[in-house]
Amino acid sequence: MSAATTDAIPVAITQPLRSPGYWAGVFKRFKRDKVAVGAGLVVLAIILMAVFADYIAPADPTRSSMLRRLRPIGTPGYPLGADELGRDMLSRLIHGARLSLFMGVVPVFIAFAVGSVIGVSAGFFGGKYNTVTMRTVDIFYAFPSVLLAIALSGALGAGVFNSLLSLTIVFIPPIARIAESVTTQVRSMDYVEAARASGAGPGTIIRVHVLGNVLGPIFVYATSLISVSMILASGLSFLGLGTKPPTPEWGLMLNTLRTAIYVQPWVAALPGAAIFITSISFNLLSDGLRSAMDVKG
Amino acid sequence: MSLEISTEERDRGGAGTPLLEARTLTKHFPLGRGAVVRAVDGVDFQVLKGETLGVVGESGCGKSTTARVVMQLILQDKGEMLFDGEAVGSAALSLKEYRRQAQMVFQDSYASLNPRLTIEDSIAFGPTVHGVPKSGAILRARDLLARVGLDPARFAARYPHELSGGQRQRVNIARALALGPRLVILDEAVSALDKSVEAQVLNLLMDLREEFGLTYIFISHDLNVVRFISDRVMVMYLGEVVEIGPVDELYDDPRHPYTRALLSAMPSMDPDNRTMEAPLAGDPPNPINPPEGCRFHPRCPQAQTVCAKVKPVLTRTGAGARLAACHMEIAGSGHSRALGLEDAA
Numbered sequence: 001m002s003a004a005t006t007d008a009i010p011v012a013i014t015q016p017l018r019s020p021g022y023w024a025g026v027f028k029r030f031k032r033d034k035v036a037v038g039a040g041l042v043v044l045a046i047i048l049m050a051v052f053a054d055y056i057a058p059a060d061p062t063r064s065s066m067l068r069r070l071r072p073i074g075t076p077g078y079p080l081g082a083d084e085l086g087r088d089m090l091s092r093l094i095h096g097a098r099l100s101l102f103m104g105v106v107p108v109f110i111a112f113a114v115g116s117v118i119g120v121s122a123g124f125f126g127g128k129y130n131t132v133t134m135r136t137v138d139i140f141y142a143f144p145s146v147l148l149a150i151a152l153s154g155a156l157g158a159g160v161f162n163s164l165l166s167l168t169i170v171f172i173p174p175i176a177r178i179a180e181s182v183t184t185q186v187r188s189m190d191y192v193e194a195a196r197a198s199g200a201g202p203g204t205i206i207r208v209h210v211l212g213n214v215l216g217p218i219f220v221y222a223t224s225l226i227s228v229s230m231i232l233a234s235g236l237s238f239l240g241l242g243t244k245p246p247t248p249e250w251g252l253m254l255n256t257l258r259t260a261i262y263v264q265p266w267v268a269a270l271p272g273a274a275i276f277i278t279s280i281s282f283n284l285l286s287d288g289l290r291s292a293m294d295v296k297g
Numbered sequence: 298m299s300l301e302i303s304t305e306e307r308d309r310g311g312a313g314t315p316l317l318e319a320r321t322l323t324k325h326f327p328l329g330r331g332a333v334v335r336a337v338d339g340v341d342f343q344v345l346k347g348e349t350l351g352v353v354g355e356s357g358c359g360k361s362t363t364a365r366v367v368m369q370l371i372l373q374d375k376g377e378m379l380f381d382g383e384a385v386g387s388a389a390l391s392l393k394e395y396r397r398q399a400q401m402v403f404q405d406s407y408a409s410l411n412p413r414l415t416i417e418d419s420i421a422f423g424p425t426v427h428g429v430p431k432s433g434a435i436l437r438a439r440d441l442l443a444r445v446g447l448d449p450a451r452f453a454a455r456y457p458h459e460l461s462g463g464q465r466q467r468v469n470i471a472r473a474l475a476l477g478p479r480l481v482i483l484d485e486a487v488s489a490l491d492k493s494v495e496a497q498v499l500n501l502l503m504d505l506r507e508e509f510g511l512t513y514i515f516i517s518h519d520l521n522v523v524r525f526i527s528d529r530v531m532v533m534y535l536g537e538v539v540e541i542g543p544v545d546e547l548y549d550d551p552r553h554p555y556t557r558a559l560l561s562a563m564p565s566m567d568p569d570n571r572t573m574e575a576p577l578a579g580d581p582p583n584p585i586n587p588p589e590g591c592r593f594h595p596r597c598p599q600a601q602t603v604c605a606k607v608k609p610v611l612t613r614t615g616a617g618a619r620l621a622a623c624h625m626e627i628a629g630s631g632h633s634r635a636l637g638l639e640d641a642a
Contacts, residue, residue: 190409191419194469197368198423198476199396208422212413 029292036288042281050097057091061248070264081267084260093274096248103233104226107164111171112222119179124187124206141173149232153241163242167229178221182214216293223286227279234275250275310382315343316480316512323375324366334584336362338536349513351527355581359536360516364484368401397427400473404485406465410457417453420472441471463494482514499526520563524548532556535584535592542619552614552621555593603631
């Protein structure tokens with residue numbers, strides 16, 4: 001063997017060069033994807049808009065005026081027009097981003113945590129435990145998500161918290177299934193066998209060898225659900241199961257403005273456009289993340 | 298930071314005790330509807346201290362399942378293993394302690410390294426599981442990298458996909474050595490490498506065996522490589538051991554017809570002495586429903602009635618310490634070419 005190299009090395013004196021890690025590579029590939037970067041910037045802008053709504057919004061989103069009902073886009077003082085109660089549409093859209101984003105992100109985030117625990121444990125331990133958990137999950141998965149969300153919200157009663165809860169329950173099964181299938185693949189890899197062969201327990205193996213390889217794909221899938229969650233939350237509000245007026249929320253705004261569709265069609269379409277732009281941005285962002293993470297080597 | 302392993306200190310049973318003794322190891326995989334794959338079916342063998350036991354056989358003969366059972370990655374249905382005289386999994390030798398003393402190198406060098414960990418982290422993982430502090434484990438990992446011929450300053454912080462197949466397999470060997478094992482199972486560890494790299498890694502393995510006082514179980518389908526590295530060879534067919542013995546004796550004078558067929562399938566190096574006929578016809582029978590009696594009898598040119606009825610047991614044969622499971626080697630078995638009882642006496 002290469003005795004020269006073996007003997008000459010001052011072991012551990014020189015700190016080895018850090019090579020760029022996996023995430024650095026993902027970031028590099030992501031940066032090349034112009035569409036995904038654009039979508040990411042839009043998402044960032046919407047988040048900033050929601051966070052700083054109080055400072056950005058030109059007017060109070062709940063101050064109504066019976067004299068200025070349903071003004072068209074471009075009216076002085078009402079850049080995006082006024083709604084059916086004479087409230088400033090721009091301010092309402094900016095403030096509505098808060099609740100809409102909240103309803104999009106939070107249920108998915110909770111479902112990501114719960115679904116990952118269910119799916120990863122089922123995938124890793126396999127056997128009867130897997131069968132029991134995954135078949136239970138399948139029962140929930142069998143219902144169309146819209147129907148399940150409406151049924152749960154209806155049963156729990158209207159309100160933000162209850163629609164949050166019902167959306168979370170809707171998103172746990174698909175995330176758990178993705179988590180289970182990814183974990184099953186990783187579990188059969190030789191490096192997991194090698195870790196078992198070195199005497200590591202299941203907890204250590206999951207922490208060191210499974211989670212790092214599994215959470216990325218699950219997370220990407222979860223981000224693609226954010227748009228679905230926003231649309232479902234808007235739908236619940238539209239049906240009167242979510243937010244209550246006068247709180248601005250895009251789905252609710254779409255609902256209350258629908259009677260004005262013949263009078264001010266552009267104004268009535270604005271909340272829908274906001275939902276559309278936000279959800280498509282989240283989708284393009286998660287698509288970009290997925291392709292950036294897919295590349296091997 | 299001492300990596301020198303004083304084998305003497307851990308050598309409980311003494312030189313005469315085999316390092317590993319497998320007794321009627323059996324592993325059947327149920328397929329549902331009553332069908333079972335008899336992947337490993339009553340395998341007995343010993344691995345002596347400091348030797349390399351080669352394991353050969355066709356694909357699907359149970360080589361890898363045997364390796365995984367020996368490593369206790371899958372548990373046997375029947376049978377037991379003694380490691381240096383102590384039963385594996387007993388109070389005297391817990392599974393965790395056994396795994397510290399027995400390690401494995403897998404065939405697929407890429408799949409056996411976590412793509413998210415640097416190679417020094419991969420190597421250091423085993424020792425940290427056994428309570429070595431992280432910093433000490435990293436130092437040991439770098440030292441081991443140097444020993445397997447990879448400059449730690451250049452390689453320690455790299456990720457598996459940045460390495461070539463040969464380099465990755467060196468990392469896997471370093472990882473296996475990180476726990477200071479006495480037994481290393483090499484499951485087709487060099488088979489996926491190209492010939493020049495394979496030779497380097499084989500030489501490395503031989504050097505490491507000397508340096509660390511290791512014992513190897515070397516599984517391969519490459520008969521030349523097995524002859525090169527092994528002291529003794531075990532031939533498997535359909536989940537059973539058909540012949541086991543010292544390498545030169547077995548290669549020069551195979552006693553079991555299957556061993557003969559397998560060896561004659563080696564490409565001839567001499568153009569004047571070409572192998573003209575296929576030594577064996579057909580595929581190995583299905584391990585789901587293996588033939589009665591001797592499992593090799595449907596393909597055996599010397600098969601007789603007794604072979605289809607009675608299962609031959611491993612019997613001492615030839616000059617030295619060789620065992621073969623063939624009726625022709627069993628005195629009074631009923632095979633016309635077997636030694637008579639009077640001859641054996």
